[in-house]
Amino acid sequence: MQQQQSQDISPWNQNNQDILTVTEQQVDEFKTSYENFQQQQNQYQKQKSIKLNTTNCRGETRLIRKLISKNNWKEVFIDGDVCWLGLPFQYQNLEEYFTQYVNRFPGMDLLAHKTQSSFYLNKFAQYFPEQYEFFPKTYIIPDEIDKFQQEYKSTLTYIAKPDAGSQGDGIYLIKKLKDIKTNESMVIQQYISKPLLIDKKKFDLRLYVLITSLHPYLCYINREGLARFCTVDYEKPNDKNLRNPFMHLTNYSLNKRNTNFQFYSGKNILDINDGTKRTYSSIKKNLEILGYNNQDIENQIDNLIVAYLQSLLPFLEFNSKLIFQKRVAEVKCFQVLGFDILLDENGKPWLLEVNSNPSLSIEHEIFSANGKSVFEESYIDSYVKELVMGDAIKLAVISKENQEELLEFGSYRKLEVDQNETIFSKMMQLYAYLSGYKFQEYLTSSKFQKLANFPQMTSQQFLKNDYDLLFRKIILKSCNNNQMDFFQFINAIEQLAFRLNQDLEIMLDRIIQNF
Structure with a gap:
């Protein structure tokens, strides 16, 4: 009885009780648009039965098994179409990301x-x-x-x-x-x-x-x-x-x-x-x-x-x-x-x-x-x-x-999400470059000091040796006093632009072009 109720009610499929005055042309245009939408929906909803790997399910197991039953999917414990992770990404799940759809983005x-x-x-x-x-x-x-x-x-x-x-x-x-x-x-x-x-x-x-x-x-x-x-x-x-x-x-x-x-x-x-x-x-x-x-x-x-x-x-x-x-x-x-x-x-x-x-x-x-x-x-x-x-x-x-x-x-x-680059995507790109294209999780002092090698990244007031001082000042509150994470890197880049009297975005563009 409970399940039947949850299946039958849907707010966007109910008839609108308000009567609106519309032209025949508008009605025809709506019918055509709706028929096209229905065909498109039917095309994608007629999928093969999904095999759902529940090995790593946790508190959501009851919901997932209800979905499997309701949609005539198949519960499996290895090599499914979808792998459900009840916990955030862990390295032991790495290979599953290449063979199945996984419900977690790393990080x-x-x-x-x-x-x-x-x-x-x-x-x-x-x-x-x-x-x-x-x-x-x-x-x-x-x-x-x-x-x-x-x-x-x-x-x-x-x-x-x-x-x-x-x-x-x-x-x-x-x-x-x-x-x-x-x-x-x-x-x-x-x-x-x-x-x-x-x-x-x-x-x-x-x-x-x-x-x-x-x-x-x-x-x-x-x-x-x-x-x-x-x-x-x-x-x-x-x-x-x-x-x-x-x-x-x-x-x-x-x-x-x-x-x-x-x-x-x-x-x-x-x-x-x-x-x-x-x-x-x-x-x-x-x-x-x-x-x-x-x-x-x-x-x-x-x-x-x-x-x-x-x-x-x-x-x-x-x-x-x-x-x-x-x-x-x-x-x-x-x-x-x-x-x-x-x-x-x-x-x-x-x-x-x-x-x-x-x-x-x-x-x-x-x-x-x-x-x-x-x-x-x-x-x-x-x-x-x-x-x-x-x-x-x-x-x-x-x-x-x-x-x-x-x-x-x-x-x-x-x-509709704009995918244009922002100043933060440029910072992230630079952060990745400094870690040697390997996308390491932290920067060391020596990697951070690579910035001093680029034109206009030092001045008479801010010398190459000052990079180490800035690095240590930024990470002073960190639990690990030898590494800088990305959020600390943002603060460091902002301070660099201020001390060098440069526009931050222009500075980033120049550095990235030289990599």
């Missing part, structure tokens, strides 16, 4: 890590401020503790997120400087204190983005998603409610323990309801009633995701070359990312976090009065995640050439 887990993603998003915002206004002001602690203390405003609220935390663990709100735990590695963000409320409660969206190729860069967003609600009515942060996680944090792992948690109990999960976890389709109906323009919100969400994906590409390319080197063109990777997005009272979307390993659990935990709990299948999680992962696997195994023709596939639609 994605690090790029979506709170500290590193905050670092490069801050950098992109510094260089492209108009394109990167979609995430709250963020500080990396302890590295930027001085900067935070200088820019701190007592009228604002901040949210601290431990670097190694997940599922809401260790997150707390700050209004006073003395409340910061400076001995912990974390990111501190400006708290969005005027969120859009539904049923008087704060909520956020978990939307799913699929990357199937780096060359060409093919990215898709799923039309469906989840909304996670707080379980206590929202109030603006004050001294009394600051420590109430059920009011300010939307994490399911926290709110499921509150007696106010509402499980979905209706007939149609796409309808407006009072559940603590809902579908994105349901939320869009709420937003329409509240007077918000769903298309405008969707466009803004698309823009912020595209900007994030553009910032991600140079790093993904580097990691792939680092791991696969000369065989990089042979690998077949795909990955689904979870984007956590908050809408403010004006309907503006804010990117809170990107998860490289979004939960694929299709169960929810029900607590009894004695504190014990049981697990039951969640209609909403099962519906959304079957849609997201089922169509992701089907789409990933289509050839890149055919994917390039597809604007839509199942529950996904393509995002």
Whole structure:
């Protein structure tokens, strides 16, 4: 019964109840366009039965096996069409990348890590401020503790997120400087204190983005998603409610323990309801009633995701070359990312976090009065995640050439991501050159000093010997005092341009041309 319900409902296949006045020519054009789309969909969906290797599955096993049964695929434990990895890339999985489609890009887990993603998003915002206004002001602690203390405003609220935390663990709100735990590695963000409320409660969206190729860069967003609600009515942060996680944090792992948690109990999960976890389709109906323009919100969400994906590409390319080197063109990777997005009272979307390993659990935990709990299948999680992962696997195994023709596939639609070089892709290219074309993970002092051999890379004020001093200054806070990672290299290049009084991008172009 549960499975039948999740198969029959689909928000983009339902008839629109609004009657519009259109001409016969427009009707004919629509029919022709729709028929062409259907033929294209049928062409790619009539695939052979996929053999899915589940040897390395973990918590997502139940979902993957449901997909195998639902789609008449075959579960195998060696040499499948698709190899599912429950953990980030590890070298023992290297050969599988050349023989099967694998659901992980090497290094994605690090790029979506709170500290590193905050670092490069801050950098992109510094260089492209108009394109990167979609995430709250963020500080990396302890590295930027001085900067935070200088820019701190007592009228604002901040949210601290431990670097190694997940599922809401260790997150707390700050209004006073003395409340910061400076001995912990974390990111501190400006708290969005005027969120859009539904049923008087704060909520956020978990939307799913699929990357199937780096060359060409093919990215898709799923039309469906989840909304996670707080379980206590929202109030603006004050001294009394600051420590109430059920009011300010939307994490399911926290709110499921509150007696106010509402499980979905209706007939149609796409309808407006009072559940603590809902579908994105349901939320869009709420937003329409509240007077918000769903298309405008969707466009803004698309823009912020595209900007994030553009910032991600140079790093993904580097990691792939680092791991696969000369065989990089042979690998077949795909990955689904979870984007956590908050809408403010004006309907503006804010990117809170990107998860490289979004939960694929299709169960929810029900607590009894004695504190014990049981697990039951969640209609909403099962519906959304079957849609997201089922169509992701089907789409990933289509050839890149055919994917390039597809604007839509199942529950996904393509995002147009600009692949033009940015200043950061040039930095990454230079970083690779300095490590001897071998794409090593770190630079040593001697490799960094190779920059001094290029024209205009020294001056009367900044001599060749100063490179070693700069190197040591940059890596002083590093655990390994003899190596420089790429994020430290960015700081070093910026300081070089400043000390040599040169335009950074022109300087990079000149060096790259001489390699």
